[in-house]
Amino acid sequence: MNLHYSERGVALIQVLLLTAILSVLVLYFTQTSRQQVAVAQYFNDNTDAFIELTNLKNRLLFSLLTDSRASDSAKPNNIIIKNFYGEPFFIDDHIQVTVQDQAGLLPIHFLNKNQLVNMLSSLGIQLQRSIQISEMLGNWLDFDNETSNYSSETELFGYKARDGYVHDLSDLLHIEGLLPEEYDMIRRAYTIHYPGFFNLALAPNSLIKGLFPESQFLQVKSMRDSAAFDSKVFSRVTGVVESEEMFFAPSNLIEFELKYIGGDVNLHQKWVVSLEPYSDFRPPINYLENRG
Amino acid sequence: MQHSKGFTIVELLISISILSMLMFTGSFVYSTISNQWDKELGEFNNHFAEARGIRLLDKLLNGVMPFVIRNSSSGSPTMFFIGKADRLLAVSYGGIINSTYPEIFRLTVLKNKIDKFDLVYQATSSRKTLLLETEQSISFEKSFILLKDLDSADFEYYGWSDFTTKVDANFDRNAGQIKWYSEYSGLENKLTPEVLKVKLVKDGKNLDIVAILNFSSEKLLQYYLTDESTE
Numbered sequence: 001m002n003l004h005y006s007e008r009g010v011a012l013i014q015v016l017l018l019t020a021i022l023s024v025l026v027l028y029f030t031q032t033s034r035q036q037v038a039v040a041q042y043f044n045d046n047t048d049a050f051i052e053l054t055n056l057k058n059r060l061l062f063s064l065l066t067d068s069r070a071s072d073s074a075k076p077n078n079i080i081i082k083n084f085y086g087e088p089f090f091i092d093d094h095i096q097v098t099v100q101d102q103a104g105l106l107p108i109h110f111l112n113k114n115q116l117v118n119m120l121s122s123l124g125i126q127l128q129r130s131i132q133i134s135e136m137l138g139n140w141l142d143f144d145n146e147t148s149n150y151s152s153e154t155e156l157f158g159y160k161a162r163d164g165y166v167h168d169l170s171d172l173l174h175i176e177g178l179l180p181e182e183y184d185m186i187r188r189a190y191t192i193h194y195p196g197f198f199n200l201a202l203a204p205n206s207l208i209k210g211l212f213p214e215s216q217f218l219q220v221k222s223m224r225d226s227a228a229f230d231s232k233v234f235s236r237v238t239g240v241v242e243s244e245e246m247f248f249a250p251s252n253l254i255e256f257e258l259k260y261i262g263g264d265v266n267l268h269q270k271w272v273v274s275l276e277p278y279s280d281f282r283p284p285i286n287y288l289e290n291r292g
Numbered sequence: 293m294q295h296s297k298g299f300t301i302v303e304l305l306i307s308i309s310i311l312s313m314l315m316f317t318g319s320f321v322y323s324t325i326s327n328q329w330d331k332e333l334g335e336f337n338n339h340f341a342e343a344r345g346i347r348l349l350d351k352l353l354n355g356v357m358p359f360v361i362r363n364s365s366s367g368s369p370t371m372f373f374i375g376k377a378d379r380l381l382a383v384s385y386g387g388i389i390n391s392t393y394p395e396i397f398r399l400t401v402l403k404n405k406i407d408k409f410d411l412v413y414q415a416t417s418s419r420k421t422l423l424l425e426t427e428q429s430i431s432f433e434k435s436f437i438l439l440k441d442l443d444s445a446d447f448e449y450y451g452w453s454d455f456t457t458k459v460d461a462n463f464d465r466n467a468g469q470i471k472w473y474s475e476y477s478g479l480e481n482k483l484t485p486e487v488l489k490v491k492l493v494k495d496g497k498n499l500d501i502v503a504i505l506n507f508s509s510e511k512l513l514q515y516y517l518t519d520e521s522t523e
Binding site: 014017018021024025028029032036039040043050109143160162163164165167168170171173174274281282283286287288289290291292 | 314318326329333336340343351354355358359383391392393394418419422504505506507512516
């Protein structure tokens with residue numbers, strides 16, 4: 001009897017040993033396989049999202065080049081762009097689109113200090129501080145090294161100012177003393193791209209709020225929400241009329257942003273383009289900013 | 293009875309031999325399969341890193357922007373862009389470290405230990421570095437290999453020879469010719485190229501990454517001709 005038990009025991013140990021080896025191997029394979037599948041799946045989803053966004057970008061550009069913005073109608077199969085004042089809208093369940101005509105933003109390179117002071121004051125910054133900010137911005141952008149008090153900008157900032165073209169609004173974050181929340185207000189209202197005129201009817205809601213009384217802002221917003229909005233309505237509500245710099249026309253400088261929101265993928269792309277559909281010796285699309 | 297309780301030495305030797313063979317076979321199979329798996333895992337990781345590197349490089353190059361700085365001695369505006377066949381120094385909206393802010397970067401093709409080439413990325417965020425003039429030293433905060441073990445990597449630039457020719461060509465098509473260069477200096481030409489291409493070869497396979505850039509970089513310099521920046 002003992003002999004039989006002993007033989008069974010040896011066989012059992014062998015089986016257990018082999019099972020343990022095989023189990024370790026299988027567990028290791030399973031774990032790494034899972035990791036590989038997860039990584040491959042993520043990359044695959046990301047690539048699918050990227051292709052979808054690229055496809056949508058091209059369709060959007062085609063629509064921008066071929067549809068007339070003077071009329072509401074879009075050509076068959078073209079994407080209907082719901083607004084040009086930066087209000088996000090969904091093309092399908094997972095792609096959010098934001099389109100902003102650059103004429104609807106204030107041009108940072110042609111800074112109107114009074115306009116900036118009014119806007120900052122309306123958004124809750126104290127008048128004295130708003131004037132100070134406008135001075136700081138002016139000194140950062142202008143070409144000389146003197147402040148309005150004829151002192152040195154280098155001394156004011158502690159280092160040399162840009163004194164030239166700002167390539168990205170984040171450049172303003174280098175201004176000593178400009179607070180992040182103040183920068184954020186400026187970032188939402190200004191652009192580095194200037195089409196040569198300003199069209200307040202295409203300004204984002206945040207800028208309308210900063211430039212007009214609350215009642216007018218609410219009226220504009222409510223009409224925008226109800227889609228009963230155009231430049232005539234805007235002019236009637238706000239009293240703004242066309243002038244040398246204010247022109248109620250769409251510009252050819254468009255910023256558009258695409259966000260893919262789905263599953264684990266969160267892809268975000270942004271471009272600023274200059275469109276010249278009728279140019280005969282230049283490409284019709286010039287990418288001024290490509291954050292694709 | 294006593295005889296039947298124990299094992300003979302032959303039985304023991306046979307069973308130990310069988311067990312050893314089993315153990316040896318088991319561990320050999322384990323290590324073989326495990327190594328094979330690790331190798332495949334390594335290949336998978338390499339492919340993944342390569343695909344990721346190509347995607348990031350594409351994004352980086354397409355985001356290259358005309359960036360005006362001032363000449364340290366004369367104060368005149370010029371373009372921050374130095375492109376050679378084996379390296380590129382520029383600013384991009386599509387930075388790899390942090391794409392929230394434009395990134396000042398340098399891509400360099402370097403020979404590695406196995407006589408292949410690595411594409412090395414060095415960068416600093418424009419949030420940290422205020423780039424203003426030509427003689428300014430730039431310290432890159434991050435540096436890593438973007439693509440490795442390439443057979444070759446060559447940069448090419450499609451652009452105008454200089455600012456004046458480009459501006460003239462906007463009015464007169466016969467003023468000059470846009471063409472491909474193996475070197476392109478924005479500091480000298482006062483322009484950035486309109487197209488940027490990097491030709492990658494790995495294991496005999498070719499891949500060209502082509503980036504269409506802002507083709508009106510001259511407008512940024514024209515801004516400096518008139519001081520209308522503030523009212």
